Amino acid sequence: MATVIITSAHELSATQRTEAEKIASKKLGHSNFEVQTVIDASLIGGITMQIGSKMYDASLRGQLESLRR
Amino acid sequence: MEIDVRAILAQMLNFGLLTAVLTYFLLKPIKSVLEARSRRIAEGQQAAEDALAEKAKIGEIKTKAEKDAKQEAKNILASARQEADARREELMAVAKADVEAAKAKMLKNLDKEKAAEVQVWQKQFEAIVLQVSEQLVGESLDAKKHAKLIDQGLQRIASSK
Numbered sequence: 001m002a003t004v005i006i007t008s009a010h011e012l013s014a015t016q017r018t019e020a021e022k023i024a025s026k027k028l029g030h031s032n033f034e035v036q037t038v039i040d041a042s043l044i045g046g047i048t049m050q051i052g053s054k055m056y057d058a059s060l061r062g063q064l065e066s067l068r069r
Numbered sequence: 070m071e072i073d074v075r076a077i078l079a080q081m082l083n084f085g086l087l088t089a090v091l092t093y094f095l096l097k098p099i100k101s102v103l104e105a106r107s108r109r110i111a112e113g114q115q116a117a118e119d120a121l122a123e124k125a126k127i128g129e130i131k132t133k134a135e136k137d138a139k140q141e142a143k144n145i146l147a148s149a150r151q152e153a154d155a156r157r158e159e160l161m162a163v164a165k166a167d168v169e170a171a172k173a174k175m176l177k178n179l180d181k182e183k184a185a186e187v188q189v190w191q192k193q194f195e196a197i198v199l200q201v202s203e204q205l206v207g208e209s210l211d212a213k214k215h216a217k218l219i220d221q222g223l224q225r226i227a228s229s230k
Binding site: 008009010012013016019020023026044045046047048049056058059060061064065067 | 195199202203206210212214215216218219220221222223225226227229
């Protein structure tokens, strides 16, 4: 079973969680996965999703880091 | 006047004998002496001519040797000059290449140092900007803005590969 880790700076709403699960299902190509949610204030804002071995970063911290690079 | 035939004949005989004696004892040695003298003169002349020819020949050889020596000296000088010019050009080229290499190395080092210094300043500047941005953004986000950022993030993740 695959694991999906959803990290955000603020708690997700039920709608947002459902939407995140839909995205994970679409990316994996199946619905057989476990979801873990993490609150991390260091992200500043936005969300990151680790779907299987791939990391998707849509956080403000990530954007600032990419600016630094 | 009577002609004494016997006296005339005796005189003739006397003259003939004298001529024969003189021819035998005087003319032959004188002739041989003269011939020897002529021979010596001819030999002397020949020797003088030979000596003159030899002298002329030696003069020619000397002139030729002088000419050859001068030409050889000229050739040696030209060759030495040419060699010196080539050596000078070679040394100049080597020196020029060394100078260019040293210059390039110095410029490269300067560029490297400059780039390293710029990179350090850039990193410090980025760190400061990032720190200030984090602080400003973190302080200004409320629950609504967080929710909006999460929605936007989800859209971005959905559209990314």
